[in-house]
Amino acid sequence: MVQTSTDKRTKKTIESFVLKFFMMSSTAIIIAFTTWIILGVMFKGVAGFEIGAFVQIEGQRSGIFATVLVTLLLVVNTLMFALPLSLIVAVYLAEYAHQDSKFAKIIRFAINVLSSTPSIVFGVFGLSFFIVLMKIPMSVFAASLTMTIVILPPLITSFEDACTSVPDNYREAAYGMGLNKTKVIFKVVLPNAMQGIVTGTILATARIIGEAAPVYLTLGTSVRMPTEGFFSSGATLTTQIYMMAAEGSNPAVIGVAYQVALVTLVLVLGLNAFSGYVAKRLNPAYKKVGFKTYWATKYNIMVKHNYKQDFVFLGKSIKNFWMKFINVFSIKRWKIIIANAKTRRAVIKNIIGEAKKNDSKTTKKLDQ
Incomplete structure (x- = not known):
């Protein structure tokens, strides 16, 4: 029962996927609209810039x-x-x-x-x-x-x-x-x-x-x-x-x-x-940082940063997300889940049956 209950993660996986999808979509929409407004105002404002105004x-x-x-x-x-x-x-x-x-x-x-x-x-x-x-x-x-x-x-x-x-x-x-x-x-x-x-x-x-x-x-x-x-x-x-x-x-x-x-x-x-x-x-x-130290830190962050590692990490994250997405709809996984559900129901049925037999035996002894 512990094993079959542990394998029963489909509902949680789907729920987690749906919540992540909506959160990421909402964030992307907000960022897109904000960027669109800011860039639109900046480009049109600079294009029509007049000192006389x-x-x-x-x-x-x-x-x-x-x-x-x-x-x-x-x-x-x-x-x-x-x-x-x-x-x-x-x-x-x-x-x-x-x-x-x-x-x-x-x-x-x-x-x-x-x-x-x-x-x-x-x-x-x-x-x-x-x-x-x-x-x-x-x-x-x-x-x-x-x-x-x-x-x-x-x-x-x-x-x-x-x-x-x-x-x-x-x-x-x-x-x-x-x-x-x-x-x-x-x-x-x-x-x-x-x-x-x-x-x-x-x-x-x-x-x-x-x-x-x-x-x-x-x-x-x-x-x-x-x-x-x-x-x-x-x-x-x-x-x-x-x-x-x-x-x-x-x-x-x-x-x-x-x-x-x-x-x-x-x-x-x-x-x-x-x-x-x-x-x-x-x-x-x-902590107050000196002018030279501040810009040296900014230079290290912008120039010496390992951007290749960032892309590698992004690729691994996308790959893991895609594998989880495919795993949710895997036929083999669903067969295992159905088999575990049947085993779990059979175990629970046997436990209930044994409990009823023990109750009946206990009742007969008390009657005697």
Whole structure:
């Protein structure tokens, strides 16, 4: 029975093959679409590149440089509002709130609701509340208040995860040294959670740059220099792309739109790369490497790497996968499986029969 049960691996093999197939297919589809979008924007943006568009776009007061400045102002002002609020809520949920607290459950429920709300809803709310009701003009300030509500849920979630990832041993050691709750948070928890906090902040910055719907309803769509600071109206990179795409199929306009999209893509990818760099530097296990050593290591990885061994390993992996695939549909294997199943059923039938005979004998002895 042990032998036949061990040989019964067909179901697990098929299940494993199907799961691997779907995982690999999903990954390939995502990588293909992402690469297609990035390369498409880069090629079309470089093909239609015009230096004059940075100074002035046709039909507008200014150019791409003005949209970059407005975008940066929006990012700075939004983070000024969002970071303190997110950090306070995250620290409360991670350090003070009890798991069964109704107030904490209400906060988490509100965070989940806000996370699943479409961004255009936030734009309508910002337009009706901050601009119509509170009489704030369409400006970077009004747009930053709206974007604060948009990025609060992901910021709170990332900050809370960063705080909860700090080992409890650190807190216990701090309490053992006589520190109170406040000092433990500021001297132990937050410094050790800084890597996750910085990473979440940079990813939220990329979210601010990428949003268009909440911004053009509260900031405006005209391309102009932000001469009035945070109370200036204007267009960000994404809202300018949206307005140009909505104008029609004019080749000149579409070319400038791809150029603006290229600048946005470079900015977002740069922020993601910077996020990885900062997270790496804030890692306690990080060791600073000199300039010469760093590039010598990169040279060894790129030039002296054994690429032949990689292809050999890839070929062996494909061969093993193909052999497993053929083995699943092997007639000889299925004959062995069927024979083992028959043997297993016969053994189980004999065991049940013997058990019934023993039970009947035991019953007769007890009756006697």
